[in-house]
Amino acid sequence: MAETTGERIAKVLARAGVASRREAEKLVEAGRVTVNGKVIDSPALNVGPKDKITVDGKPLAAAEPPRMWLYYKPIGLVTSAKDEKGRETVFDKLPEDMPRVMSVGRLDLNSEGLLLLTNDGDIKRRLELPSTGWLRKYRVRVNGTPTEEMLEPLRKGVTVDGERFQGMIVTLDRQQGANAWLTIGLREGKNREIRRAMEVVGLKVNRLIRTSYGPFKLGEMQPGEVQEVRPKVLRDQLGLTKEPDARPAGAKPVRKSPAGAPKPTNAGPKPARRAPAAEPRKPGGKPPALRGKGGTRPR
Numbered sequence: 248m249a250e251t252t253g254e255r256i257a258k259v260l261a262r263a264g265v266a267s268r269r270e271a272e273k274l275v276e277a278g279r280v281t282v283n284g285k286v287i288d289s290p291a292l293n294v295g296p297k298d299k300i301t302v303d304g305k306p307l308a309a310a311e312p313p314r315m316w317l318y319y320k321p322i323g324l325v326t327s328a329k330d331e332k333g334r335e336t337v338f339d340k341l342p343e344d345m346p347r348v349m350s351v352g353r354l355d356l357n358s359e360g361l362l363l364l365t366n367d368g369d370i371k372r373r374l375e376l377p378s379t380g381w382l383r384k385y386r387v388r389v390n391g392t393p394t395e396e397m398l399e400p401l402r403k404g405v406t407v408d409g410e411r412f413q414g415m416i417v418t419l420d421r422q423q424g425a426n427a428w429l430t431i432g433l434r435e436g437k438n439r440e441i442r443r444a445m446e447v448v449g450l451k452v453n454r455l456i457r458t459s460y461g462p463f464k465l466g467e468m469q470p471g472e473v474q475e476v477r478p479k480v481l482r483d484q485l486g487l488t489k490e491p492d493a494r495p496a497g498a499k500p501v502r503k504s505p506a507g508a509p510k511p512t513n514a515g516p517k518p519a520r521r522a523p524a525a526e527p528r529k530p531g532g533k534p535p536a537l538r539g540k541g542g543t544r545p546r
Contacts, residue, residue: 253295256280256287261368262310264347265302268372279303313367315481316348317463320362321470326353337362342473351375351460352436360385360457361465364473370485374461377435381461382416387429388454389445393419397448398429407443415444426453 260271260280272290274280280287281301282294294300300307318337320326325336337350341364351363351374365371373379404414416432431441442452458465462484468474481487 253293253298255290256282256292256294256300257290258369259294259300259310260302260307261372263307264311264349264366264368265307267349267368271368274302311346311366312478313365313370313481313485313487314346314478315370315476316345316364317465317468317474317476318362318364319465319468319470319472320354320359322357322359325356326350326362340471345473354457355439355442358455358457359470360455361460361463361468362457363460363463373485375436379461380434382459383433383436383457383461384459385431385433385441386454386456386458387431387441387445387452388426389429389450390426390453391450392422393427393429393448393450395419397450400448401444405444405447407447410437412437412440412444415441 256275257268257271260266260274261268265271266274275287275290275292278286278288279302282292283299318341320337321340323335324340325334327336328338330336334356338348341348346366348364348366349368349371351365351371354360354362363374365374374381398417398419401415401417405412413433413435416430418430420428420430433440441455445452456465463476
Protein backbone atom coordinates (compact mmCIF):
# COMPACT_ATOMS: atom_id res chain seq x y z
CA MET A 248 0.00 0.00 0.00
CA ALA A 249 1.32 3.42 -0.90
CA GLU A 250 2.51 5.54 1.97
CA THR A 251 0.92 8.80 3.12
CA THR A 252 4.43 10.10 3.75
CA GLY A 253 7.26 9.81 1.22
CA GLU A 254 7.30 11.74 -2.07
CA ARG A 255 4.74 12.53 -4.73
CA ILE A 256 4.60 9.95 -7.50
CA ALA A 257 5.37 12.53 -10.22
CA LYS A 258 8.50 13.63 -8.39
CA VAL A 259 9.68 10.03 -8.08
CA LEU A 260 9.08 9.41 -11.79
CA ALA A 261 10.93 12.61 -12.69
CA ARG A 262 13.91 11.72 -10.53
CA ALA A 263 14.08 8.31 -12.21
CA GLY A 264 14.38 10.07 -15.55
CA VAL A 265 11.03 8.91 -16.93
CA ALA A 266 9.87 12.44 -17.77
CA SER A 267 9.67 15.93 -16.37
CA ARG A 268 7.38 16.28 -13.37
CA ARG A 269 4.64 17.84 -15.49
CA GLU A 270 4.86 15.08 -18.10
CA ALA A 271 4.92 12.47 -15.34
CA GLU A 272 1.63 13.84 -14.04
CA LYS A 273 0.15 13.38 -17.52
CA LEU A 274 1.36 9.75 -17.56
CA VAL A 275 -0.46 9.16 -14.28
CA GLU A 276 -3.65 10.84 -15.48
CA ALA A 277 -3.56 8.69 -18.63
CA GLY A 278 -3.58 5.51 -16.51
CA ARG A 279 -0.11 4.40 -17.59
CA VAL A 280 1.30 4.11 -14.07
CA THR A 281 0.63 1.44 -11.45
CA VAL A 282 1.58 1.36 -7.77
CA ASN A 283 1.65 -2.04 -6.09
CA GLY A 284 -0.32 -3.56 -8.97
CA LYS A 285 -3.08 -0.93 -9.05
CA VAL A 286 -3.53 1.64 -11.81
CA ILE A 287 -3.53 5.16 -10.40
CA ASP A 288 -5.19 8.15 -12.04
CA SER A 289 -4.20 10.99 -9.74
CA PRO A 290 -0.72 12.44 -9.19
CA ALA A 291 -1.77 13.40 -5.64
CA LEU A 292 -0.23 10.23 -4.24
CA ASN A 293 2.85 9.78 -2.10
CA VAL A 294 5.01 6.70 -2.51
CA GLY A 295 7.92 5.27 -0.57
CA PRO A 296 10.92 3.06 -1.30
CA LYS A 297 8.94 -0.14 -0.67
CA ASP A 298 6.22 0.64 -3.22
CA LYS A 299 6.40 -1.21 -6.55
CA ILE A 300 5.89 1.18 -9.46
CA THR A 301 5.50 0.39 -13.14
CA VAL A 302 5.16 2.64 -16.19
CA ASP A 303 3.52 1.07 -19.24
CA GLY A 304 3.95 -2.29 -17.54
CA LYS A 305 7.69 -1.91 -16.99
CA PRO A 306 9.15 -1.70 -13.46
CA LEU A 307 10.51 1.71 -12.57
CA ALA A 308 14.29 1.69 -12.60
CA ALA A 309 16.14 2.89 -9.54
CA ALA A 310 16.82 6.61 -9.59
CA GLU A 311 20.24 7.48 -10.95
CA PRO A 312 22.32 10.32 -9.57
CA PRO A 313 21.63 13.52 -11.52
CA ARG A 314 23.80 14.25 -14.53
CA MET A 315 23.96 17.12 -17.01
CA TRP A 316 25.39 17.64 -20.48
CA LEU A 317 26.13 20.69 -22.57
CA TYR A 318 25.07 20.35 -26.21
CA TYR A 319 25.75 22.69 -29.11
CA LYS A 320 22.42 22.49 -30.94
CA PRO A 321 22.90 23.03 -34.68
CA ILE A 322 20.41 24.91 -36.84
CA GLY A 323 17.70 22.68 -38.32
CA LEU A 324 16.96 20.36 -35.39
CA VAL A 325 13.74 20.35 -33.38
CA THR A 326 14.02 20.43 -29.59
CA SER A 327 11.42 17.77 -28.79
CA ALA A 328 11.34 14.02 -28.32
CA LYS A 329 9.19 13.54 -31.42
CA ASP A 330 8.16 15.84 -34.25
CA GLU A 331 4.76 15.52 -35.87
CA LYS A 332 6.23 16.71 -39.18
CA GLY A 333 8.93 14.05 -39.14
CA ARG A 334 11.82 16.49 -38.80
CA GLU A 335 15.04 15.43 -37.09
CA THR A 336 15.27 16.22 -33.37
CA VAL A 337 18.25 16.94 -31.15
CA PHE A 338 17.72 13.52 -29.57
CA ASP A 339 18.19 11.80 -32.94
CA LYS A 340 21.71 13.21 -33.09
CA LEU A 341 23.00 12.40 -29.60
CA PRO A 342 25.62 9.68 -29.03
CA GLU A 343 24.05 6.22 -28.81
CA ASP A 344 25.61 5.45 -25.45
CA MET A 345 24.03 8.42 -23.71
CA PRO A 346 21.20 7.62 -21.26
CA ARG A 347 17.69 8.97 -21.71
CA VAL A 348 17.84 12.75 -21.31
CA MET A 349 15.52 15.74 -21.36
CA SER A 350 16.26 19.26 -22.54
CA VAL A 351 16.19 22.21 -20.17
CA GLY A 352 14.06 24.62 -22.16
CA ARG A 353 14.20 24.78 -25.93
CA LEU A 354 15.84 26.41 -28.89
CA ASP A 355 13.68 26.82 -31.98
CA LEU A 356 14.40 25.22 -35.33
CA ASN A 357 16.43 28.12 -36.72
CA SER A 358 18.34 28.91 -33.52
CA GLU A 359 21.62 27.35 -32.41
CA GLY A 360 23.94 27.20 -29.45
CA LEU A 361 23.91 25.96 -25.88
CA LEU A 362 21.23 23.50 -24.84
CA LEU A 363 21.37 21.85 -21.41
CA LEU A 364 20.43 18.17 -21.19
CA THR A 365 19.76 16.22 -18.00
CA ASN A 366 18.60 12.78 -16.89
CA ASP A 367 16.74 14.30 -13.92
CA GLY A 368 13.22 15.69 -14.37
CA ASP A 369 13.42 17.66 -11.14
CA ILE A 370 16.52 19.51 -12.32
CA LYS A 371 14.85 20.23 -15.67
CA ARG A 372 11.82 21.75 -13.97
CA ARG A 373 13.90 23.73 -11.49
CA LEU A 374 16.15 25.32 -14.11
CA GLU A 375 13.24 26.22 -16.39
CA LEU A 376 11.50 28.26 -13.69
CA PRO A 377 12.03 32.05 -14.00
CA SER A 378 12.45 32.13 -10.21
CA THR A 379 15.79 30.33 -10.66
CA GLY A 380 17.05 33.67 -11.95
CA TRP A 381 19.77 32.31 -14.24
CA LEU A 382 20.75 34.70 -17.01
CA ARG A 383 20.64 33.31 -20.54
CA LYS A 384 22.86 35.11 -23.03
CA TYR A 385 22.54 35.22 -26.82
CA ARG A 386 24.53 36.63 -29.73
CA VAL A 387 21.97 37.97 -32.17
CA ARG A 388 22.44 39.20 -35.71
CA VAL A 389 19.67 41.45 -36.99
CA ASN A 390 18.95 42.96 -40.36
CA GLY A 391 18.74 46.71 -40.00
CA THR A 392 20.51 49.61 -38.35
CA PRO A 393 19.56 49.62 -34.68
CA THR A 394 20.10 52.68 -32.52
CA GLU A 395 20.10 53.01 -28.75
CA GLU A 396 16.74 54.75 -29.05
CA MET A 397 15.29 51.77 -30.95
CA LEU A 398 16.63 49.30 -28.39
CA GLU A 399 15.46 51.14 -25.27
CA PRO A 400 11.89 49.67 -25.32
CA LEU A 401 13.41 46.19 -25.21
CA ARG A 402 15.26 47.11 -22.02
CA LYS A 403 12.04 48.32 -20.42
CA GLY A 404 9.94 45.38 -21.62
CA VAL A 405 7.50 45.09 -24.51
CA THR A 406 4.12 43.48 -25.11
CA VAL A 407 3.70 41.26 -28.19
CA ASP A 408 0.27 39.89 -29.15
CA GLY A 409 -0.96 40.47 -25.62
CA GLU A 410 2.05 38.72 -24.02
CA ARG A 411 4.32 40.76 -21.79
CA PHE A 412 8.07 40.26 -22.10
CA GLN A 413 10.32 41.33 -19.26
CA GLY A 414 13.05 43.85 -19.91
CA MET A 415 16.12 42.47 -21.68
CA ILE A 416 19.78 43.30 -21.26
CA VAL A 417 20.68 44.60 -24.74
CA THR A 418 24.11 45.69 -25.97
CA LEU A 419 24.77 46.94 -29.50
CA ASP A 420 28.12 45.41 -30.43
CA ARG A 421 28.70 46.57 -33.99
CA GLN A 422 27.15 47.37 -37.32
CA GLN A 423 28.33 45.18 -40.19
CA GLY A 424 26.95 46.28 -43.51
CA ALA A 425 23.20 45.69 -43.63
CA ASN A 426 23.35 43.70 -40.38
CA ALA A 427 24.19 44.43 -36.76
CA TRP A 428 25.34 42.18 -33.92
CA LEU A 429 23.75 42.43 -30.48
CA THR A 430 24.35 40.69 -27.16
CA ILE A 431 21.09 39.97 -25.32
CA GLY A 432 20.46 38.63 -21.83
CA LEU A 433 17.18 37.15 -20.57
CA ARG A 434 16.03 35.67 -17.28
CA GLU A 435 13.01 33.98 -18.80
CA GLY A 436 12.58 32.18 -22.08
CA LYS A 437 9.19 32.52 -23.73
CA ASN A 438 8.47 31.09 -27.16
CA ARG A 439 10.57 32.89 -29.81
CA GLU A 440 10.84 35.83 -27.42
CA ILE A 441 13.86 37.55 -28.94
CA ARG A 442 12.67 37.22 -32.53
CA ARG A 443 9.19 38.52 -31.68
CA ALA A 444 10.49 41.39 -29.56
CA MET A 445 12.90 42.51 -32.29
CA GLU A 446 10.07 42.71 -34.80
CA VAL A 447 8.29 45.18 -32.50
CA VAL A 448 11.18 47.63 -32.87
CA GLY A 449 11.55 47.05 -36.61
CA LEU A 450 14.44 44.56 -36.65
CA LYS A 451 14.54 41.07 -38.14
CA VAL A 452 16.70 38.35 -36.57
CA ASN A 453 18.67 36.34 -39.13
CA ARG A 454 20.96 34.48 -36.72
CA LEU A 455 20.57 33.62 -33.04
CA ILE A 456 23.15 31.79 -30.91
CA ARG A 457 22.68 31.00 -27.24
CA THR A 458 26.11 31.38 -25.64
CA SER A 459 25.35 30.70 -21.98
CA TYR A 460 22.71 29.44 -19.58
CA GLY A 461 23.47 30.60 -16.05
CA PRO A 462 27.04 29.53 -15.19
CA PHE A 463 27.33 27.13 -18.13
CA LYS A 464 29.04 28.46 -21.26
CA LEU A 465 29.17 27.45 -24.92
CA GLY A 466 32.87 28.29 -24.96
CA GLU A 467 34.81 26.57 -27.73
CA MET A 468 32.21 23.94 -28.57
CA GLN A 469 31.31 23.19 -32.19
CA PRO A 470 27.84 22.40 -33.63
CA GLY A 471 26.76 18.88 -32.67
CA GLU A 472 29.28 18.54 -29.84
CA VAL A 473 28.28 17.14 -26.44
CA GLN A 474 30.18 17.49 -23.17
CA GLU A 475 29.20 16.19 -19.76
CA VAL A 476 29.36 18.53 -16.78
CA ARG A 477 31.76 17.26 -14.12
CA PRO A 478 29.95 15.94 -11.02
CA LYS A 479 31.62 18.44 -8.70
CA VAL A 480 30.67 21.39 -10.95
CA LEU A 481 27.08 20.15 -11.11
CA ARG A 482 26.96 19.77 -7.34
CA ASP A 483 28.38 23.22 -6.72
CA GLN A 484 26.24 25.07 -9.25
CA LEU A 485 22.94 23.39 -8.35
CA GLY A 486 23.53 23.14 -4.63
CA LEU A 487 23.26 19.35 -4.60
CA THR A 488 23.98 17.80 -1.23
CA LYS A 489 25.36 14.58 -2.62
CA GLU A 490 28.16 14.16 -5.12
CA PRO A 491 26.54 12.66 -8.26
CA ASP A 492 28.41 9.90 -10.04
CA ALA A 493 26.13 7.85 -12.26
CA ARG A 494 28.87 6.63 -14.60
CA PRO A 495 29.83 2.98 -14.46
CA ALA A 496 33.27 2.25 -13.05
CA GLY A 497 35.94 3.26 -15.54
CA ALA A 498 33.52 5.07 -17.85
CA LYS A 499 34.44 8.48 -19.22
CA PRO A 500 32.18 11.40 -20.16
CA VAL A 501 30.84 11.42 -23.70
CA ARG A 502 32.16 14.02 -26.09
CA LYS A 503 30.74 14.02 -29.58
CA SER A 504 32.73 15.58 -32.37
CA PRO A 505 30.96 17.71 -35.01
CA ALA A 506 31.36 14.82 -37.44
CA GLY A 507 29.10 12.76 -35.19
CA ALA A 508 31.43 10.07 -33.86
CA PRO A 509 31.48 9.80 -30.02
CA LYS A 510 34.93 9.73 -28.48
CA PRO A 511 36.19 9.69 -24.90
CA THR A 512 37.56 12.80 -23.24
CA ASN A 513 38.78 13.87 -19.83
CA ALA A 514 36.09 14.87 -17.35
CA GLY A 515 37.51 18.34 -16.70
CA PRO A 516 37.69 21.53 -18.75
CA LYS A 517 40.07 21.63 -21.65
CA PRO A 518 41.98 24.64 -22.97
CA ALA A 519 40.67 26.24 -26.15
CA ARG A 520 41.99 24.67 -29.31
CA ARG A 521 39.50 25.96 -31.84
CA ALA A 522 37.87 29.22 -32.83
CA PRO A 523 34.85 30.09 -30.66
CA ALA A 524 31.81 28.15 -31.85
CA ALA A 525 29.58 31.22 -31.52
CA GLU A 526 31.38 33.11 -34.29
CA PRO A 527 29.61 32.67 -37.63
CA ARG A 528 31.53 31.53 -40.66
CA LYS A 529 31.64 33.28 -44.02
CA PRO A 530 29.52 34.41 -45.74
CA GLY A 531 27.85 36.92 -43.42
CA GLY A 532 30.79 38.16 -41.39
CA LYS A 533 31.85 37.55 -37.79
CA PRO A 534 30.32 38.79 -34.56
CA PRO A 535 32.52 40.68 -32.11
CA ALA A 536 34.63 38.42 -29.89
CA LEU A 537 32.79 36.97 -26.91
CA ARG A 538 33.57 38.76 -23.69
CA GLY A 539 35.03 37.17 -20.64
CA LYS A 540 36.63 33.78 -20.17
CA GLY A 541 35.43 30.49 -21.49
CA GLY A 542 33.28 29.99 -18.39
CA THR A 543 32.13 26.86 -16.63
CA ARG A 544 32.65 23.82 -18.81
CA PRO A 545 33.29 20.34 -18.38
CA ARG A 546 29.36 22.73 -22.55
